Amino acid sequence: MEPQVKALFNESMLEVAKTLYPMDEGSLKLLGGFESFVYEYTLNQQRYILKFTHSSHRTRDQIDSEFDFVNHLYQQGARVSKPVTTRHGNYTHRIPADMGYFTLSSTEKAAGIRTKDLLTNPTLIDNYGQTIGAFHRSTMTYQPSFNIDRRFTWYDDSLILDARKYLDDTDLFILGELNSVIEAIKQIPMSLDNYGLIHTDIHAGNFLVDQDQNLTVFDFDDCAYFYFLSDIAIAIFYTVFFNPNRHEVAKPFIKALLKGYMKQHTLKKSDFLRIELFFKLRTLILYLALKRSTQPTDPFTQKYNSIYLEDLKQHKPFLNLDYDMLYEEVQKESMV
Known part of the structure; x- marks a missing residue:
């Protein structure tokens, strides 16, 4: 992730996320991320992924179109992580930053583990x-x-x-x-x-x-x-x-x-x-x-x-x- 984008992110954005997505108290934790800030949280033992994506990487409209496509695949029975909407029923939420903005989005966390035997299974x-x-x-x-x-x-x-x-x-x-x-x-x-x-x-x-x-x-x-x-x-x-x-x-x-x-x-x-x-x-x-x-x-x-x-x-x-x-x-x- 570019240093100037890292510098724009702050803890207050996490508080915004907590108001938009129901989650267990204290469950929000940073996972990392190459092009977005990626977090995990839980609600009633179900695990979810939360992403903060800066507008220099993807606009809010682009992320809305991403989630619209993923939802189509999900409805077709494809094995994808289901998009999660905010309390207001939206795929995404815009959070202003000193330069540009961050788009907040969430999905269910995929079930399973990472594979280490792709060549032998x-x-x-x-x-x-x-x-x-x-x-x-x-x-x-x-x-x-x-x-x-x-x-x-x-x-x-x-x-x-x-x-x-x-x-x-x-x-x-x-x-x-x-x-x-x-x-x-x-x-x-x-x-x-x-x-x-x-x-x-x-x-x-x-x-x-x-x-x-x-x-x-x-x-x-x-x-x-x-x-x-x-x-x-x-x-x-x-x-x-x-x-x-x-x-x-x-x-x-x-x-x-x-x-x-x-x-x-x-x-x-x-x-x-x-x-x-x-x-x-x-x-x-x-x-x-x-x-x-x-x-x-x-x-x-x-x-x-x-x-x-x-x-x-x-x-x-x-x-x-x-x-x-x-x-x-x-x-x-x-x-x-």
């Missing part, structure tokens, strides 16, 4: 794919509710629009790479079954898993109109990106993930063969996010840059795989 991988596929099937029927603004398109995200200000002379080439991959993705034909409003960030940090290996997904902060393939690419990217043998472990994971996905939604071969574009976009976006929100000495940032900055300069693919053959294998094995 076939049932979980299948459910992971099915969860993403079910989201994509559900989004095909989504229309914003009355008085809800349409959510932004992927290339209008503030991190992309403001990319130049996070770069300096040592990494300015990132801007050229970013513009190139954006233009390539924009050329992909759009259809109802490959493009719509999606999560855009479904990695293991944004879902919990229950004892039956079912996922509950949360944090739709980055949801945007984008190609469905992006969600699949994100799932793969974050599962293997720090694995020293990522090229080897990725193939069986991708096959299992796609088999699950295709139980819920179609995936055309012509779309899947473009997945390296989405891997590259995510590599660049994460670089920018870390440059914006962390210090150069941050261990995660140092590790990420040591692996991927040189790969970007040399235009190396994220994975050395034959995607055509991989897709055909999934198709054949799914028919058995």
Whole structure:
């Protein structure tokens, strides 16, 4: 989180939250947060999440549109954290700050625990794919509710629009790479079954898993109109990106993930063969996010840059795989 935003937050905002959301006395506690202040609270033994998001990151209208979409998924039976309204029946509440404002929002806390075995749990991988596929099937029927603004398109995200200000002379080439991959993705034909409003960030940090290996997904902060393939690419990217043998472990994971996905939604071969574009976009976006929100000495940032900055300069693919053959294998094995 940017230092100037941290400086705007104060304890009085917590008191506002306590008046808007019923909660057990003394239950409010800070969890952290990368782009928002995230708290947990309880009410009658039920756990909830509370977020304070500064307007420099997301406007109130954008968060209202996020919650409208999440509520649609919830009503469709998707496994998501249910939005919680204020005492006044609103998804959000605006709290003025010395610069801009904070938007207050809340959801039920997802049930389950974080997973540590995504590469070794076939049932979980299948459910992971099915969860993403079910989201994509559900989004095909989504229309914003009355008085809800349409959510932004992927290339209008503030991190992309403001990319130049996070770069300096040592990494300015990132801007050229970013513009190139954006233009390539924009050329992909759009259809109802490959493009719509999606999560855009479904990695293991944004879902919990229950004892039956079912996922509950949360944090739709980055949801945007984008190609469905992006969600699949994100799932793969974050599962293997720090694995020293990522090229080897990725193939069986991708096959299992796609088999699950295709139980819920179609995936055309012509779309899947473009997945390296989405891997590259995510590599660049994460670089920018870390440059914006962390210090150069941050261990995660140092590790990420040591692996991927040189790969970007040399235009190396994220994975050395034959995607055509991989897709055909999934198709054949799914028919058995």
